[in-house]
Amino acid sequence: MHHFFIPPQNLTDRQAILTGEQARQVAQVLRLRPGERVVVLDNTGWEYEVQLTAVSRDQVMGKVVDRRTAVGEPAVHLTLYMALLKREKFEWVLQKGTEVGVSCYVPVITQRTLAQNTEIKPGKQDRWQKILTEAAEQCRRGRIPTLAAPMKLADALAQHGAAMALIPWENATAVGLKSTLSGTIPTSIALFIGPEGGFAPEEIELAQQHHVQPVTLGKRILRAETAALVAASLMIYEVGDMA
Numbered sequence: 001m002h003h004f005f006i007p008p009q010n011l012t013d014r015q016a017i018l019t020g021e022q023a024r025q026v027a028q029v030l031r032l033r034p035g036e037r038v039v040v041l042d043n044t045g046w047e048y049e050v051q052l053t054a055v056s057r058d059q060v061m062g063k064v065v066d067r068r069t070a071v072g073e074p075a076v077h078l079t080l081y082m083a084l085l086k087r088e089k090f091e092w093v094l095q096k097g098t099e100v101g102v103s104c105y106v107p108v109i110t111q112r113t114l115a116q117n118t119e120i121k122p123g124k125q126d127r128w129q130k131i132l133t134e135a136a137e138q139c140r141r142g143r144i145p146t147l148a149a150p151m152k153l154a155d156a157l158a159q160h161g162a163a164m165a166l167i168p169w170e171n172a173t174a175v176g177l178k179s180t181l182s183g184t185i186p187t188s189i190a191l192f193i194g195p196e197g198g199f200a201p202e203e204i205e206l207a208q209q210h211h212v213q214p215v216t217l218g219k220r221i222l223r224a225e226t227a228a229l230v231a232a233s234l235m236i237y238e239v240g241d242m243a
Helices: 020-029 087-100 122-138 153-159 177-181 201-209 224-238
Strands: 003-005 015-019 037-041 046-055 059-069 077-083 104-109 164-168 188-193 213-215
Touching: 003 122, 015 020, 020 046, 020 059, 037 059, 077 087, 077 153, 077 224, 087 104, 087 122, 087 224, 104 153, 153 188, 153 201, 164 177, 164 201, 164 224, 177 213, 177 224, 188 224, 201 213
Parallel strands: 003 037, 077 104, 077 188, 164 188, 164 213
Antiparallel strands: 015 059, 037 046, 046 059
16 A cells, blocks of 8 residues: 655544645546555554545545554664765665665764755755655655754764764774674664765764764775665664564
């Protein structure tokens, strides 16, 4: 069944309403008809199975026939502190990271990021939010990952607040991602990924001062967007959420 996140005001215990682009998708793209079923979500971890009762390009209505806990959410809360990349690369990270289980994204400004401005144009923010929503629907997440405002790396390091914080770095050789878990499963993980040029040595020093552990991703040097997805996937796997 197709999944849709809808505004809370469009959902009750008995009825769900889809409007705008979602209604057009149901009516004109998917060509669903009354009697068929979809799943709607309220972005709190619950999902509702809905039987369609009325379908038009402007509004779709349905009755709620079941309510259950969404099963697509990982057990660990993973925040990806991602250095700002070129548009298509950063958006790819948002999409694929959502699929593997990232819970929160924080765009980060580092010494070597091309963009040094923490202000994001409203149109870009809206586009990023749409990418997250569509990816969460596609992979059947129970919640849309949150997207924080961009911040400087120093600020991100100082306030991450995670139970475990890791920073993959090409010059780290002694500690790998797997060994950092040491048989324990943290409730939250902060993962810091650098830009195309990597982190500067003084940024790694600052990270260590804030108890963020440098780790290696292996012998091969990965592109920034690849490193983000590999590291996130490995952490989700190691806590048993992709078994």
